[in-house]
Amino acid sequence: MPPFASASEIVRKRKHGGTALLTPPSQTSKPAGKKYKLWDVVLLPKALIVVTLLACGIYLYSISSIHHSYSTNSVPFRIVELLGKGKGVIATRDIRQGEIILREKPLFVVPSSITSSPGALLLDLLSGLTDKQEASYYDLSYVNLPQGLHPGTRAYDEALTLAIFQTNAVSAGQNVGIFPRMARLNHGCSSAFNAVYTWREREGAIVVHALKPIKEGEELLTTYTDTKRPRDARRQFLQQHYGFHCGCAVCSLPTDLSEVSDKRLSAISELYQRFSAWQYGQVSGREAEAVANEIWAIGEEEGYWSERGRLAADVAWVAAAHSDAAAETAWARLALRWYSYELGADSEQAEEMRKIVARPEAHPAWSSRHSESLEGPWQRPAGDV
Numbered sequence: 001m002p003p004f005a006s007a008s009e010i011v012r013k014r015k016h017g018g019t020a021l022l023t024p025p026s027q028t029s030k031p032a033g034k035k036y037k038l039w040d041v042v043l044l045p046k047a048l049i050v051v052t053l054l055a056c057g058i059y060l061y062s063i064s065s066i067h068h069s070y071s072t073n074s075v076p077f078r079i080v081e082l083l084g085k086g087k088g089v090i091a092t093r094d095i096r097q098g099e100i101i102l103r104e105k106p107l108f109v110v111p112s113s114i115t116s117s118p119g120a121l122l123l124d125l126l127s128g129l130t131d132k133q134e135a136s137y138y139d140l141s142y143v144n145l146p147q148g149l150h151p152g153t154r155a156y157d158e159a160l161t162l163a164i165f166q167t168n169a170v171s172a173g174q175n176v177g178i179f180p181r182m183a184r185l186n187h188g189c190s191s192a193f194n195a196v197y198t199w200r201e202r203e204g205a206i207v208v209h210a211l212k213p214i215k216e217g218e219e220l221l222t223t224y225t226d227t228k229r230p231r232d233a234r235r236q237f238l239q240q241h242y243g244f245h246c247g248c249a250v251c252s253l254p255t256d257l258s259e260v261s262d263k264r265l266s267a268i269s270e271l272y273q274r275f276s277a278w279q280y281g282q283v284s285g286r287e288a289e290a291v292a293n294e295i296w297a298i299g300e301e302e303g304y305w306s307e308r309g310r311l312a313a314d315v316a317w318v319a320a321a322h323s324d325a326a327a328e329t330a331w332a333r334l335a336l337r338w339y340s341y342e343l344g345a346d347s348e349q350a351e352e353m354r355k356i357v358a359r360p361e362a363h364p365a366w367s368s369r370h371s372e373s374l375e376g377p378w379q380r381p382a383g384d385v
């Protein structure tokens with residue numbers, strides 16, 4: 001499924017967009033994940049395949065615990081049929097920015113690297129599920145089922161099982177998992193997605209948060225790819241991997257407005273590259289901060305709010321390195337706010353920011369560079385800390 005993700009994974013390698021921000025050790029957990037592609041693994045040279053099926057095992061979770069911990073009534077959405085999209089997720093009430101929308105344990109996960117045929121592996125795995133669990137898997141949508149296979153044959157069963165997996169699986173730490181309810185989230189680009197998922201290792205679950213306020217009746221959308229790419233590139237990727245022509249609110253802008261949006265998104269990507277040059281001493285702390293403020297301002301124009309927690313946390317890192325406690329604290333507060341929206345106020349990242357606000361000099365980067373005064377965040381949307 002979607003690379004659901006958003007934000008910071010994007011930042012890291014991400015999201016397929018590869019903005020390379022700072023990667024301080026304190027921020028290694030990744031928010032919204034990238035959609036995993038089993039075929040990527042399958043195509044790895046044998047020599048690189050480090051995990052065998054037997055050695056690694058498959059971690060199968062009980063779906064009963066999923067249903068036990070999350071009753072249908074407790075979520076602010078319903079799953080419905082949507083014209084041209086298959087199923088999708090609609091808010092059943094107004095949802096606040098930062099509100100948790102779903103916490104879901106996986107139906108199953110598989111290791112990221114395998115040695116056996118992926119279709120065979122998945123069939124083996126599914127044979128260990130209850131009928132209900134199996135039915136929930138086969139109820140998921142799929143694309144890219146190879147032509148010419150005959151239903152009822154082993155080859156067809158393997159291909160179908162794999163197609164479902166590739167359409168719906170997302171990364172779950174070191175593994176890749178199926179989350180049947182989250183898998184109903186459709187995709188939106190740039191300013192169009194309003195929900196972000198994150199894998200939480202300590203909970204063994206995926207959590208989905210509202211990146212933006214969502215109105216009752218609105219569709220909840222996540223993102224399957226790095227949407228900081230131009231429209232044509234986004235559409236090509238989505239068509240190839242997910243079998244649809246994206247007609248989200250951003251992709252369906254008239255040409256002139258779409259070009260403006262593309263320019264903003266490209267500018268954000270380039271600015272992230274520039275920001276990351278601070279790591280190598282190629283830009284000063286003040287310059288890095290100015291770049292971050294520019295990213296923020298362009299994101300505001302575009303309506304692209306994802307990754308802001310990570311961005312602000314990175315600037316706090318820069319400020320700490322240059323021994324500017326005031327700027328560090330201001331950026332950490334901002335990071336706390338946006339991490340809370342995107343990843344949850346109870347996320348590890350939010351907790352880290354609280355510690356930094358309380359004791360700026362205890363930051364691991366503190367005073368690791370020459371002293372420099374920064375300005376703090378200056379272009380903030382109304383209501384920011």
Ligand SMILES: C[S@@+](CC[C@H](N)C(=O)[O-])C[C@H]1O[C@@H](n2cnc3c(N)ncnc32)[C@H](O)[C@@H]1O
Pocket residue numbers: 001002084085086087088140141142143167168183184185186187188241242243244245246247248
């Ligand atoms: C992870 S599933 C999402 C849920 C799916 N719609 C369903 O019926 O279960 C991914 C598939 O949903 C469809 N989809 C997702 N986002 C879409 C969009 N913005 N427009 C049209 N189809 C979309 C595509 O068929 C895609 O392969």
